[in-house]
Amino acid sequence: MGFRNLQTFLFFLLLMLLGLSAPLSAAEGKRLALVVGNSAYTATTPLANAAADARAFAAFLKENGFEVDSLINVDRAGFARGLSTFSKKIGPADTALFYFAGHGMQLKGENFLLGLDAELLSEFDVDAEAIALNSITGIMERKASLSLLFVDACRNNPIADRLNASVEGVTRGAALKWGWRR
Template sequence: MGKVKKGLALVLANALYQTQPVLLSCNKDGLDMKAKLEQLDFDVLHYANTTRVATLEAIAEFIKLADLYSVLLVYYAGHGVQIDGKNYIVPIDCIYKPIKDVFISSSLVDVSTITNYMSMHEEKTNILIMDACRNSLSFLRSFGSTGLAEMTAGNGMIIAFATSPNTSALGSESPDGNGCYTKRLLEHIDHPNMKVEDMFKLVRKDVIKDTAGQQVPWENTSLNGNFYFCTMAQDEINEVIYQSIRNYHCAEMLINLSKRFGYTVSDVMRIYERQKSEKVGGIRIVDEKEFESYILKQILDLGFEFINYRWVYRKTPVLMGDFQHDYTKAL
């Protein structure tokens, strides 16, 4: 019998629009999200650059399989639009028509085709992520609206938007970069033992910082229980830290692990050194002060600096944490 998966995910990413501005980063956003969700043990249906018909077929395939899973996730990156308070996915073959009802029925996909199913299955954990609040659509003026409309999450559902209702989100100018929101989502989604609501708070904090407050991610939740994208025992976390630094012994790896696990950089190094000492041939430093001095030397050798009472790496502040002696004298 095969391993039971964490859940089912539908990843839709539209970049190569035929009559609307292309969104260079969305292809990469979709591919990276697919890879990340597969790492987190989801079965993933991935579709890129879909027409209206193909989008509806993708959603139908997702719903057909959804009954087999207790966790459902839909991620969309691409153009989105609100009309009369309802949100729509914009397929790549969207062609604007001045008659509103004709335009909606022939060129857009109502997000409710997804949320209606989720709302009827409150016993599941339902997650909808929309990185679709762009402001470059040629027909936006016809509807006098920007971004997407506020949506209320049904029972058992959480809805996450890249930015607040009626505002626009930032993408990347390069096909090799992620959009601002998805970039931070990819960084935090595998944070171990963190509730999904708290994970989205970290994403919001970073996006606000990245955009100087221009973009504020938003969620609406009615989840009935706690959900974690990643759960790990402490021994597993310690081993991941050890193997990661063993393979890439550099400051950047320590910083990445610090962000992923929510530890200070110095604690990441402590875990690595203690794990290394327990391997065959390892040497354990028993004296705590001697161990702290050794950790400090490793930190300095990797290029971290203590400047104006702040730890930095290449002029960027880092969350170093305290050492158990007056390390300023060693500098």
């Protein structure tokens, strides 16, 4: 699916979910977004479009009433700081949206997102080198009235391939939990 088709799809999805045609009153809370796009990886294959896709999606969200924090080509430490800052902004009446474009992986049923500097040589490196997707969804679900998560993680990941050779349970797919909240 090209970016223009993706953008159109996401626009209508957001329109449906958030009622963007209705004015946003203060009582309804804020629309907050954290957009992360990593292209310039140092320990694995760089990605041509992830940062550009994130910039375009951030602009799209701003045009549609979101307060957007963008992290472009960020290492793990910067990613964690950005998540911390974002989580502090979320209130109980708010809509929180997270978008990630970059490398991701799954280890033993848990999904992880990779900063630019992720260097995973064994399964013991994962907690120190990657961001657990469950931690992001957990924060958003606990703090926001509505949480939206968009992950465009590359499935052609040499890090996952390298770990797969030495660790059982590493996959390229995502183990997502689906359901309604409240």
